[in-house]
Amino acid sequence: MGHTIRVGDLVTGEAVVLDLRVAQLASRAVAFAFDVAVQFGLLVLVFVLAPVDIDGALQSALAISILILVMIGYPTAVETATRGRSLGKLVMGLRVVRDDGGAIRFRHALVRALGGFIVDFWVLGLAGAIALFVSLFSPQGKRVGDYLAGTVVIHTRVPKREVELATMPPQLAEWASGLDLSQLPEELVLAVRQYLSRHDELSAQTQWDLGVRLSDDVAAAVRSPRHEYTAPRAYLSAVLAERRRRAAG
Structure with a gap:
């Protein structure tokens, strides 16, 4: 059976909740x-x-x-x-x-x-x-x-613990610095943050399937596909880390 992903009450097919922070x-x-x-x-x-x-x-x-x-x-x-x-x-x-x-x-x-x-x-x-x-x-x-x-x-304001999850892989720093992030949707950024925050709680198969799906969406937005030898987690971390670096600068 294929995995279903919901973000917000975001539940994977393994019933792992990727919960966005519902407004109080x-x-x-x-x-x-x-x-x-x-x-x-x-x-x-x-x-x-x-x-x-x-x-x-x-x-x-x-x-x-x-x-x-x-x-x-x-x-x-x-x-x-x-x-x-x-x-x-x-x-x-x-x-x-x-x-x-x-x-x-x-x-x-x-x-x-x-x-x-x-x-x-x-x-x-x-x-x-x-x-x-x-x-x-x-x-x-x-x-x-x-x-x-x-x-x-x-x-949409993410707690510090989630922000720190997006670290820049050294081998992707130069590549990430040349990305056009202007078309990256906020809701996709939120989904990637949630994926990174719950990555270690997912099974290996779900880590890969969800990571590839998110990487494809991010790649379409930044117009730079993930290299086949780059893991989805590293690719997504690099994009979010670069986005945070520019916002801080």
Whole structure:
């Protein structure tokens, strides 16, 4: 039977959990408060700039359209464009990913925004009471919108012990210094970190299969394939170590 990999609740076929750090309620609440402040500011700005010399029916229709645009359209557009990071989540080091650990797309962002507006927070949500209740009973801190969209919010800031796992193999240092890392997706970086952190807990076959799969994905992003004589673990470590070196520099 082939191995199945999920990142987030990431479970290999051997039931080894490669757990991404699910965001806690407190950090999500702060990120949400920041996003609400931004949306409120946008609403005020738009209403101030909106024309006032129009009849009542048209004014009501315009007000509803603006409300939908800011409360649903804005978060959908931002999370789609940033692959899961609103301004509040960026501040708190959070990201929305799919249940399988991949980057969200437009439909995921739209369903989350609709679920948040209608159920979790505003229309039916009693100013967040439903979102709070559902999140408290969810092992992954999901609100209704996350369940509907098949998403989960995770931390992107990695603990020191995980960062230190990505060490530079001396024989790959020169090669890594010439890599173009600008197209390396954050969610793939997170999956590689998890692989490196749990490498020694996996069987030899899973180490190889998962390592090759991740190496192929990384190679496509950095446009530099793994040499057949280079182990996947060394290849992935070199890429992440070089990425950390540039970020520090």
